[in-house]
Amino acid sequence: MKPMGALPPEFAQQDGPLNIAGRSADEWVSHAGDTPLFVYDMAIVAARIARFRGAMPAIDLHYAIKANPHADLLAAIAPLVDGLDVASSGELAKAMTVKPAASVSFAGPGKRDDELAAAITAGATLNVESEGEAARAFAIGERLGLVPRMAVRVNPDIELRGSGMRMGGRASPFGVDAVRAAALVKAIVAAGADWRGFHIYAGSQALDAGAIVETQAATIALAARLGEEAGVAPPLVNLGGGFGVPYFAGDVVLDVEHVGDALGKSLDGRPPILAETRFAIELGRWLVAEAGVYLTRVVDVKQSQGEGFVIVDGGLNHQLAASGNFGTVVRRNYPIAVAARMGAGPTDTVSVVGPLCTPLDRLGDKVALPSVQVGELVAIFMAGAYGASASPSAFLGHPAAIEIVTA
Ligand SMILES: *Cc1c(COP(=O)(O)O)cnc(C)c1O
16 A cells, blocks of 8 residues: 545545535536546635735735636636736737736746747736847837836746755756846846846745745845846846645645745845835645546456556546656655545555556556445546646547536
8 A cells, every 4th residue: 555645625524425616526527527527626726815815925926827727717816816927828818818918927938939929019027038038029029119028037046945846056948047137137128128027936846834935035135136236126026936735645734824924024124125126926736736626437446466456537648747747756646535435444455547558547556545336436636736738638539628617
């Protein structure tokens, strides 16, 4: 038997049939008409946002839409956040249907000319990632007769300790190295752009509040130093995000209140050049991961060489991350439950596998579950971020998953 992660708090105490936003898993499947199915409970998203607002000083909250770009989820989350961060012209177009361009920022190391043109035309903020990209944006702005809004994305000489995905403190395709950032700001300001400030993103999926606190303090200090070097105060500093969620056994819940207290103190003591600066934090998974449940139906149950297998109708084609093939070094188990028997003690050790013809298609490896029959539903939790949109849905030709956003 191998351990699995803890169910999100909204599901952990349930007994009997799994309840998502007031309906049973069976009811959601009837409503959708088929499995596999993602259900995103917007009350859970709203609760995370309320917790963030309660914990943090007065700063802006941005949603990084690559975590879950479903149109209904975007429409529901947009009024609850101050900005949307996008990373392609496709995401930009989606964001603009639910938020004014002034609240949308566009990051990403490979923005094509047509993407720069779309952002400049719309009036979204470009998080400029290189000197070359800035030059292309200016040329496009001139051709269009528009002044680009630009923030400079800095590759910080800081790394987010314990983060699942480090994006700072080393050579990187993201942003301009901190040593060159002030020169780029000067050039942008001299060229007459609407300079919005800095975007400084040091990593992702951190569960250690102390590490986030340190990184935020260092990020504020870096923004101040760069502003002084450039001789201009940044209107906005996007401090990045990196708030992680507990996917696996032994993961702790991030102490957001501790992060908020410390950030409040750092901001109170910030250098004078940042006196008028607004600050933002951009989050993806922390806002939406726990709100999503992936429901699959058991197609077969079998034994092989003494091991039990539960074969379900959904797999890594929809929920790649749960199979351990999306940015994890060691495969570990996401939380899983038999939807009809929440709270029941485990009786069997089984591997929960999908229908794809590859041994990679394993959603649960030797997990302890109550016994489950063909035709019943198995729920995989923590499915609200980097699920449907981050999985190879065309692989093996099964239908795309159905996605439902609760009202
Ligand atoms: C992916 C990404 C995010 C969101 O990351 P999460 O770990 O989901 O919070 C935020 N900002 C940038 C720049 C990103 O690339």
